[in-house]
Amino acid sequence: MKMFKKLICTALVLVMLLCAASMTAFADERIIAWGAATVDASALNIRSGPGTDYDRVGVISDGTVVVVIEKTNNDWYLINYLGLKGYVSSEYLKNQVKAENFKASGVVNGNSVRMRSGPSTSKKAMASYNKGASVSVLGINNGWYKIATAAGTGYMRSDYIDITSGGATYTTDTRDATANYSLGQQIANFALQFEGYRYVYGEESPAKGFDCSGLVYYVYGQFGYKLERRASLQCKNNGRYVSRSELQPGDLIFFTQNGSTASHVGIYIGNDHYIHASTAKTGVKISELKEYFCAKRII
Numbered sequence: 593m594k595m596f597k598k599l600i601c602t603a604l605v606l607v608m609l610l611c612a613a614s615m616t617a618f619a620d621e622r623i624i625a626w627g628a629a630t631v632d633a634s635a636l637n638i639r640s641g642p643g644t645d646y647d648r649v650g651v652i653s654d655g656t657v658v659v660v661i662e663k664t665n666n667d668w669y670l671i672n673y674l675g676l677k678g679y680v681s682s683e684y685l686k687n688q689v690k691a692e693n694f695k696a697s698g699v700v701n702g703n704s705v706r707m708r709s710g711p712s713t714s715k716k717a718m719a720s721y722n723k724g725a726s727v728s729v730l731g732i733n734n735g736w737y738k739i740a741t742a743a744g745t746g747y748m749r750s751d752y753i754d755i756t757s758g759g760a761t762y763t764t765d766t767r768d769a770t771a772n773y774s775l776g777q778q779i780a781n782f783a784l785q786f787e788g789y790r791y792v793y794g795e796e797s798p799a800k801g802f803d804c805s806g807l808v809y810y811v812y813g814q815f816g817y818k819l820e821r822r823a824s825l826q827c828k829n830n831g832r833y834v835s836r837s838e839l840q841p842g843d844l845i846f847f848t849q850n851g852s853t854a855s856h857v858g859i860y861i862g863n864d865h866y867i868h869a870s871t872a873k874t875g876v877k878i879s880e881l882k883e884y885f886c887a888k889r890i891i
Contacts, residue, residue: 623661623662623751624735624750625659625660625661625662625732625737625751626661626662626663626690626735627659627660627688627689627690627691627732628659628689628692629657629658629660629686629687630655630656630658630685631652631680631684631685631686632684634654635652635865636651636684637680638652638673638676638678639678639679639680641679642664642667642668642670643668643679646679648785648787649678649781649784650673650678650784651865651878652862653862653864656863657694658671658672659671659672659673659732660685661677663682666682667681667682667683668680668682674756674777674862675754675755675777676781690732690733690734690735691731691732691734692731693738694730694731695728696728696755697726697727697755697756698728698737698753698755698756699725699726699727699753699754699756700721700723700725700727700748701752701754702752703722703723704721704722705720705721705748706748707719707720707721707739707743707746707747707748708746708748709747711735711738711747712736719743719746721748725741727739727753729753729755730745732750736749736750739753776842776889776891777840777862778842779811779812779841779859779891780842780859780860782811782814782815783807784861786798786811786867786876787867788875788876789869789875791869791870791872791875792872793872794806796809798810801869801875802876803869804856804857804858804869804870805822805823807858807859807867807876808844808858808859812890817890817891823846823854823856823857826844826846826854826888827853827854827885828853830890831889831890832888834888834889836887838889839860839887840862841860841862842860842890843859843860843889844857844858844887844889845857845858845860845868845881846886846888847884854885854886858879860887861878864880865880866879867879
């Protein structure tokens with residue numbers, strides 16, 4: 593009887609160990625991106641979870657290509673848009689494909705990660721990279737990112753690359769540009785949460801409301817930047833000028849009524865859209881960027 597109980601206990605221990613090992617393996621399993629898709633909506637919300645009840649963390653415009661990390665269910669997909677991860681409604685995605693070309697910047701997140709000549713482990717290894725190495729992402733093919741590095745053009749498994757920004761080309765050291773772009777995206781995403789807040793002239797807080805320069809002043813203040821309080825002075829004294837082709841999320845967009853001084857300001861969020869405290873009637877809203885006075889980069 594004692595021997596039987598001992599055997600039972602031993603068996604239970606072995607089962608528990610196997611379950612634990614299985615759970616650990618599952619927890620460590622990395623998600624390989626499914627593919628890509630194109631946004632089919634004028635302004636598609638990115639949310640923190642798979643449903644409209646979750647907070648919005650970003651917005652993307654029509655025609656934008658996004659990486660589909662996971663088809664969570666029939667209605668919601670987990671995507672990566674220029675380093676911003678979140679959930680979007682599958683209803684507003686078209687051209688869902690396993691292979692697609694697009695441009696982004698990325699950083700390797702593992703050590704001794706091999707770049708191969710094709711999207712398969714059976715393809716020749718061209719080079720090996722450690723955590724923190726910068727790459728240019730040129731597209732995706734069956735879960736592998738097509739990348740450009742100093743060693744040439746090749747492929748790396750998508751679970752070993754974190755997309756950090758968009759539209760960059762490879763240089764020998766893109767760390768500073770990547771860091772600045774990521775911060776700009778964070779600033780733009782932070783500003784988006786105030787869409788729908790009241791416009792109140794002279795105010796600069798979520799509790800009381802915002803005017804145009806007050807929104808910019810408050811948002812940048814949360815990231816440690818002390819800007820001028822008026823749009824005309826922000827335009828004159830803060831940051832450096834950037835052209836339209838250089839625009840990145842977080843840049844300030846200025847408008848004028850007299851053609852010589854700025855009278856209104858907003859924060860660029862990407863894809864020719866910006867967020868701003870518009871009028872008492874509309875409050876803080878997102879608008880399409882058309883004609884403007886100038887743009888400046890603070891970071």
